[in-house]
Amino acid sequence: MGKLTVQLPDVQYDVYVGEHVYELFSSQYKELLQSADRVGIIADEQVAAMHLPILEKALADAGVSPSVKIVPAGEKCKTPAVYIDCQSYLLTENFTRNSLLIAFGGGACGDLTGFVAATFMRGIRFIQCPTTILSHDSAVGGKTAINLPEGKNMVGSFHQPSAVLFNTALLGTLPPREIRSGMAELIKHAFISDENWALELLEDRTFTEPTNEWLSVELVKGIKVKADIVAEDEFEHSTRKYLNFGHTFGHAVEAVCGFGGLSHGECIMIGMGYSFILSERHGEITESFTKRFIDFSIMNGYTFEPVLNHSLQEFLDYMKKDKKASFGDLNFVMLEKIGKPFVKKVSIEECEIVFRELQNRLDEGGNV
Ligand SMILES: NC(=O)c1ccc[n+]([C@@H]2O[C@H](COP(=O)([O-])OP(=O)(O)OC[C@H]3O[C@@H](n4cnc5c(N)ncnc54)[C@H](O)[C@@H]3O)[C@@H](O)[C@H]2O)c1
Ligand SMILES: [Zn+2]
Missing domain, CATH: 3.40.50.1970 (Rossmann fold)
Structure with a gap:
């Protein structure tokens, strides 16, 4: 135990x-x-x-x-x-x-x-x-x-x-969709805290078909990330925001695609894809890492289809209402590198550029 x-x-x-x-x-x-x-x-x-x-x-x-x-x-x-x-x-x-x-x-x-x-x-x-x-x-x-x-x-x-x-x-x-949902939050905990752990998860061949034994160990690691952050910032004045990695865009996907379609974590996986491209622009994340993340997601049954089937405007309408928005700019959690999150304001223009970039890469990949 x-x-x-x-x-x-x-x-x-x-x-x-x-x-x-x-x-x-x-x-x-x-x-x-x-x-x-x-x-x-x-x-x-x-x-x-x-x-x-x-x-x-x-x-x-x-x-x-x-x-x-x-x-x-x-x-x-x-x-x-x-x-x-x-x-x-x-x-x-x-x-x-x-x-x-x-x-x-x-x-x-x-x-x-x-x-x-x-x-x-x-x-x-x-x-x-x-x-x-x-x-x-x-x-x-x-x-x-x-x-x-x-x-x-x-x-x-x-x-x-x-x-x-x-x-x-x-x-x-648990149905497969709910397994995918929870595993997205688990890998989010890895991305914001520990590069080796994140890379280990990206190598895992049973990511969305985990055994109980493996899960017991991994869930404790995930809970520890959350517990440490909450201990530092119980009321979300600073570092607790890092837990929102992937959530600014992900929540918008969840709202646009309606509840019942995709699970929360499946939307957050899409949001993390978006945040990795932002992290290429403002941090040291490489394009090849983002590709690796997207390929890994698709291989595990996640989809990025909403990005191709909806306009940015639809997502923006929700993002602007987000609790993290202020004065027209949007706040995103990004990664300096894997395990090193930070929060930065992003203009609407840049949101648009990143959205097109994600669409292009998904198009080039040919499988969403
Ligand atoms: N308080 C927080 O810090 C925090 C953080 C993240 C998410 N949330 C909230 O969590 C909610 C999402 O939670 P969730 O993903 O656990 O989904 P959920 O509670 O909506 O459950 C999803 C589905 O799984 C079913 N289910 C639950 N356990 C099952 C089991 N063992 N076997 C079979 N089916 C089972 C439920 O009946 C439901 O149909 C959202 O409302 C979100 O806002 C809160
Ligand atoms: Zn979440």
């Missing part, structure tokens, strides 16, 4: 990764559970259908019989309506300020549950039990949010979990 500690100025908590992490409910975390007057699980519908008995059994072994609130699968749970429904549920189940919640699902369920916990009676404790590869990223760091019709993650807060128990045994049921 892998373990690491997230150390923040006011609080610290442990993250465990492996197939037996739920056993910790009846040892390490028994006291925490018993200190709560009520324990509630907020569970993603699809995850609950497949895996809830495993979590309930582990809690029963710890002497806990939780209330269970099932919420819609994936992003559909991050709505104001579901958020209010959860708050009402907790009130009718007599939850108090001394109660505790458990998030059981991917990043969407984790973000929702975190925000419910952050705001129920001005804040109660919660444990993250993530079930997707991507949530090695989202479950750590304390960002919580729901969506509004006007934009994603527009209402939220910082609220750190009391623990993160990442059970890798549950990852076997």
Whole structure:
């Protein structure tokens, strides 16, 4: 079992990764559970259908019989309506300020549950039990949010979990698209922190068909990158921005291509391609490295088609609304070299040049 500690100025908590992490409910975390007057699980519908008995059994072994609130699968749970429904549920189940919640699902369920916990009676404790590869990223760091019709993650807060128990045994049921999504965030963590690790991943022949054993090791590395950055800059004033590598353009792709088409990480892979070309212009990334990244992505089932099927204007409309935009210029995370990120303003003119360049290279490559 892998373990690491997230150390923040006011609080610290442990993250465990492996197939037996739920056993910790009846040892390490028994006291925490018993200190709560009520324990509630907020569970993603699809995850609950497949895996809830495993979590309930582990809690029963710890002497806990939780209330269970099932919420819609994936992003559909991050709505104001579901958020209010959860708050009402907790009130009718007599939850108090001394109660505790458990998030059981991917990043969407984790973000929702975190925000419910952050705001129920001005804040109660919660444990993250993530079930997707991507949530090695989202479950750590304390960002919580729901969506509004006007934009994603527009209402939220910082609220750190009391623990993160990442059970890798549950990852076997993930569809290929969700595996690709999570692996994109993993390689992002490598790109912004460690050249050797990034090159190792680019050589990997089982990148999107990983074994649990391999994943357990890699996910701990990814979580460590996130945990170290969050420890340095909990509220995103400086280095936490590096975690947005690939996200300025990637979020625009996600918005333009509509939710449901491509997964978040698949869009971020496209965004990283864009950022590598920017990094050639402002850092020391070579054209051949960008090519290697694009070839690797395509070989692993990622697509760059949106870049050829949409105009830059469509993406720009979203990028300008991005939280990272200011006074007409856009802020991008780039790499000086692999492992060395920095943030720089880019003009709309340059966005256009880079977009054309990416289109040309994809055209020349002939396979997107
Ligand atoms: N808080 C943060 O720091 C942070 C960081 C990154 C992303 N996020 C958020 O995370 C969300 C994306 O999370 P995600 O990629 O985990 O997707 P998700 O939570 O939307 O889940 C994707 C799909 O996978 C299914 N699923 C989950 N676990 C499964 C399993 N073990 N087996 C089979 N199916 C399973 C879900 O039912 C859903 O249909 C977004 O809302 C994003 O904003 C938050
Ligand atoms: Zn992301």
